[in-house]
Amino acid sequence: MSKDKSFAFAMGLIAGVVGGIAAGVLFAPKSGEESRKELKDAACEFYEKHSPEINNAKKQALESVDLMKYKIERQFRKFNNMLKSKKLLKAKALESLSDYNY
Numbered sequence: 001m002s003k004d005k006s007f008a009f010a011m012g013l014i015a016g017v018v019g020g021i022a023a024g025v026l027f028a029p030k031s032g033e034e035s036r037k038e039l040k041d042a043a044c045e046f047y048e049k050h051s052p053e054i055n056n057a058k059k060q061a062l063e064s065v066d067l068m069k070y071k072i073e074r075q076f077r078k079f080n081n082m083l084k085s086k087k088l089l090k091a092k093a094l095e096s097l098s099d100y101n102y
Contacts, residue, residue, distance in 0.1 A: 026039070
């Protein structure tokens, strides 16, 4: 669990830094063209500087999504099998009851 918390913290930290940079550039008293250029430059610089961390975070996020997908599918199969089993048991019970009606 601590790995998930540290991953969430890192993603929050990255989002905060990116959001702060974007807000600072967008609310600066400059023309739109200058602001967009500065924002693009800052984003490119941030990506180049933190590319390994970003790629690692992306990889971890995709692995987490795949793991959750696997767990959900497994639970769905278990639930589906349980329903089939209960239906089969009920059908057998009804069949045995109908045998006594003859």
